[in-house]
Amino acid sequence: MSGKLIDPFGREITYLRLSVTEHCNLNCFYCRPEPDSNVAEMSKELLTVDEFKTIAREAVALGMTRIRLTGGEPLLRPDILSIVSALSVIDGLKDLSLTTNGIFMERMAFQLAGAGLKRVNISLDSLDEATYRRITGGGKLQDTLKGIEKALQANLTPVKINVVLLKGINDGEIRNFLELTIERDIDVRFIEFMPSVGRREQWRRHFLSLDRVNEEAGRIAPLIPLENEHGGPARYFRLKGAAGKIGLISPLSRHFCHLCNRFRVTSAGGLKPCLFSPDEVDLKPFISDRKGLKEKFREALQLKPDPGKVACNPDQRAEQFQGIRSMTQIGG
Numbered sequence: 001m002s003g004k005l006i007d008p009f010g011r012e013i014t015y016l017r018l019s020v021t022e023h024c025n026l027n028c029f030y031c032r033p034e035p036d037s038n039v040a041e042m043s044k045e046l047l048t049v050d051e052f053k054t055i056a057r058e059a060v061a062l063g064m065t066r067i068r069l070t071g072g073e074p075l076l077r078p079d080i081l082s083i084v085s086a087l088s089v090i091d092g093l094k095d096l097s098l099t100t101n102g103i104f105m106e107r108m109a110f111q112l113a114g115a116g117l118k119r120v121n122i123s124l125d126s127l128d129e130a131t132y133r134r135i136t137g138g139g140k141l142q143d144t145l146k147g148i149e150k151a152l153q154a155n156l157t158p159v160k161i162n163v164v165l166l167k168g169i170n171d172g173e174i175r176n177f178l179e180l181t182i183e184r185d186i187d188v189r190f191i192e193f194m195p196s197v198g199r200r201e202q203w204r205r206h207f208l209s210l211d212r213v214n215e216e217a218g219r220i221a222p223l224i225p226l227e228n229e230h231g232g233p234a235r236y237f238r239l240k241g242a243a244g245k246i247g248l249i250s251p252l253s254r255h256f257c258h259l260c261n262r263f264r265v266t267s268a269g270g271l272k273p274c275l276f277s278p279d280e281v282d283l284k285p286f287i288s289d290r291k292g293l294k295e296k297f298r299e300a301l302q303l304k305p306d307p308g309k310v311a312c313n314p315d316q317r318a319e320q321f322q323g324i325r326s327m328t329q330i331g332g
């Protein structure tokens with residue numbers, strides 16, 4: 001048997017997203033479950049630095065080359081620098097990145113870079129203070145903007161801005177976000193609003209296909225298609241003459257499941273083969289058993305869904321969502 005992780009549909013798994021906490025200092029409605037929805041309980045016992053390291057080391061031994069730390073808000077973990085330091089020295093790991101809301105980046109960017117972090121994605125769904133506050137449940141736009149500047153200064157590049165497109169909330173700002181890439185070497189990535197547990201109604205109300213972004217971009221300047229250097233699901237292009245790039249991530253209107261190369265691990269050690277499925281393989285009892293851990297990774301491979309059965313229409317795709325955890329529990 002080859003050491004690599006190849007699923008029954010021929011997809012090689014090379015990318016691991018590790019959620020280090022379920023807690024977040026913001027309260028973005030699309031990320032959290034409705035209070036009375038049937039969501040899985042919050043995890044009580046989080047993996048330790050050593051446990052994350054063991055899982056990451058085994059994943060890399062099985063051919064994974066990229067790891068992203070996420071959450072909840074990963075920078076809320078008091079030992080986040082130790083996690084970054086522990087993972088950054090794993091032999092064979094080519095890329096270590098982190099997704100954050102950016103609020104703590106102003107004070108932590110240089111420490112994170114010093115610990116071995118390569119780059120960051122920062123979530124920013126609005127450039128308008130009131131809309132930012134509304135989406136995040138009270139966040140201050142200026143904090144995230146300062147965090148982005150600090151990340152650039154600390155060379156955590158390319159800095160990628162994640163914008164979840166929300167009909168009736170931030171769709172009037174598409175042009176402002178696109179124009180951010182003209183002068184600055186920042187990648188702006190638009191993400192389609194994914195259904196999440198207990199958020200069906202909101203999904204119906206606020207989902208918007210990214211075709212709208214394409215139309216708007218075409219009105220500013222000719223679009224130059226680009227390669228995706230990190231191999232993820234985003235389709236990239238550049239406005240002619242612009243410094244930064246634009247990325248489109250369309251899990252609903254143009255799913256990329258046939259290209260899926262990822263596993264996710266929750267902060268309690270649940271290995272998730274697919275964001276849309278309730279399946280989870282518990283790694284925690286196998287942390288001190290290398291062989292057992294490898295077998296669990298292989299077990300999860302068998303649970304990767306058939307990309308041939310994934311609906312191509314957003315409404316039908318949303319109906320296929322069977323997750324039991326909110327995004328803040330899984331890490332997006």
Ligand code: SAM
Binds near residue numbers: 192
């Ligand atoms: N707290 C960090 C942050 O704000 O980036 C990391 C965790 S957050 C769950 C990771 C990413 O998932 C963010 O870019 C967020 O916008 C995205 N996300 C969360 N819920 C989503 C949803 N329902 N649809 C699309 N993207 C979502």
